[in-house]
Amino acid sequence: MSNSLFEPYVLGPLQLKNKCIMAPLTRCRAINGNLPNDIMATYYGQRSGAGFIIAEGTSPSPNGLGYTNIPGLFTEEHARLWKKSTDSVHNKGGIIFLQMMHTGRVTQIENLPKGARVIGVSSVAKSGEVKTYSGERLPYSTPHQLTTEEVKKTIDEYIDSAKLAIQAGFDGVEIHCAHGYLPNQFINTETNTRKDEYGGSIENRCRFVLEIAEKMCAAIGTEKVGIRISPFSYADTQEDGNDLNTLYAYLAAELQKLNLVYLHLSHMGDADPRKFSLWKELRKTFTNTLILCGDFTKETAQEKLDSGEADLIAFGRDFIGNPDLVERMKNNWPLAERNRELWYGNGAEGYIDYPFYSE
Ligand SMILES: Cc1cc2nc3c(=O)[nH]c(=O)nc-3n(C[C@H](O)[C@H](O)[C@H](O)COP(=O)(O)O)c2cc1C
Numbered sequence: 248m249s250n251s252l253f254e255p256y257v258l259g260p261l262q263l264k265n266k267c268i269m270a271p272l273t274r275c276r277a278i279n280g281n282l283p284n285d286i287m288a289t290y291y292g293q294r295s296g297a298g299f300i301i302a303e304g305t306s307p308s309p310n311g312l313g314y315t316n317i318p319g320l321f322t323e324e325h326a327r328l329w330k331k332s333t334d335s336v337h338n339k340g341g342i343i344f345l346q347m348m349h350t351g352r353v354t355q356i357e358n359l360p361k362g363a364r365v366i367g368v369s370s371v372a373k374s375g376e377v378k379t380y381s382g383e384r385l386p387y388s389t390p391h392q393l394t395t396e397e398v399k400k401t402i403d404e405y406i407d408s409a410k411l412a413i414q415a416g417f418d419g420v421e422i423h424c425a426h427g428y429l430p431n432q433f434i435n436t437e438t439n440t441r442k443d444e445y446g447g448s449i450e451n452r453c454r455f456v457l458e459i460a461e462k463m464c465a466a467i468g469t470e471k472v473g474i475r476i477s478p479f480s481y482a483d484t485q486e487d488g489n490d491l492n493t494l495y496a497y498l499a500a501e502l503q504k505l506n507l508v509y510l511h512l513s514h515m516g517d518a519d520p521r522k523f524s525l526w527k528e529l530r531k532t533f534t535n536t537l538i539l540c541g542d543f544t545k546e547t548a549q550e551k552l553d554s555g556e557a558d559l560i561a562f563g564r565d566f567i568g569n570p571d572l573v574e575r576m577k578n579n580w581p582l583a584e585r586n587r588e589l590w591y592g593n594g595a596e597g598y599i600d601y602p603f604y605s606e
Contacts, residue, residue: 270563272564282324283328286598293603295340303317305319307408313359314354315379344420349404355377357381368441373427425475473536474502511561571603581604
């Protein structure tokens with residue numbers, strides 16, 4: 248099979264029409280009680296030209312709905328409403344995974360629904376402030392440290408949510424273990440000071456995400472479970488580089504043993520050379536499909552495919568303003584300007600009103 252960005256690729260049982268993946272993008276449009284809605288279905292349908300879409304970070308629990316207006320997937324109603332988005336994509340011949348994101352300590356209690364609580368691996372608050380529903384920015388809440396039993400219940404929430412994702416018609420689920428959210432909070436020594444089986448050694452810090460991965464594979468099938476990680480891209484903390492190298496090598500090896508369908512490597516912002524050498528190592532350890540994401544252009548994406556460093560490339564920001572991003576790149580058509588102001592919130596504007604290219 249050709250290695251061009253625009254040629255097909257086989258991902259487990261799925262035939263992707265190209266190798267350009269839509270990265271998960273939180274857009275804060277679930278404006279009525281974190282429920283998926285019609286404009287979201289329109290938005291995803293418009294982007295069905297991607298090799299596959301990874302839908303935005305979605306919480307498997309009321310406790311994980313840490314940002315304003317992000318969607319959930321933990322009730323039958325959520326599944327029913329998400330079905331509109333999966334149908335919209337499938338009707339246009341697309342493929343759609345869901346990213347499962349639990350914000351953990353990255354929130355303010357005001358953002359969570361009644362009865363939910365800000366939970367953490369340890370009782371360590373994140374520094375800084377977060378936008379709340381009143382529009383005001385407030386300091387992050389100090390999280391309640393999960394008991395060992397509550398950790399296990401949280402893992403079960405992920406599994407129940409994954410089953411609902413399949414019921415909702417998603418082709419698979421991506422576990423969000425990147426960017427400082429809950430599984431990443433277990434991995435990191437600054438957020439994890441636990442003394443039980445989920446804290447301390449590398450094996451213990453990886454246990455949370457590996458138990459999720461293992462149980463999720465058993466529940467919905469290995470070919471439907473991918474994972475996203477971001478070594479060295481956790482902006483809050485200064486982790487020890489050697490520890491991280493060893494940790495991610497261990498994690499990648501365990502994920503390969505579980506036979507997850509893909510590993511998605513994300514980096515944000517700077518081009519820390521340590522990331523790139525670690526990526527190459529992880530590529531050797533994790534031999535199933537590898538996706539890279541972060542600051543790629545059509546040209547640099549093709550270079551990574553040619554060098555064998557990646558199988559697929561995910562694009563984030565450019566999919567916001569270019570619903571037909573793949574066609575634009577393929578035909579060398581110009582890309583729309585990025586408009587950061589409309590990334591989060593605002594309803595249909597800056598969401599479903601970006602035109603397809605016409606010459
Ligand atoms: C508006 C916005 C929302 C994002 N939401 C998520 C998210 O929900 N989950 C996630 O893993 N990454 C998220 N990201 C990161 C993107 O998936 C991607 O890694 C990043 O944009 C870098 O890729 P790019 O250079 O192609 O844009 C978000 C980025 C942006 C700009």
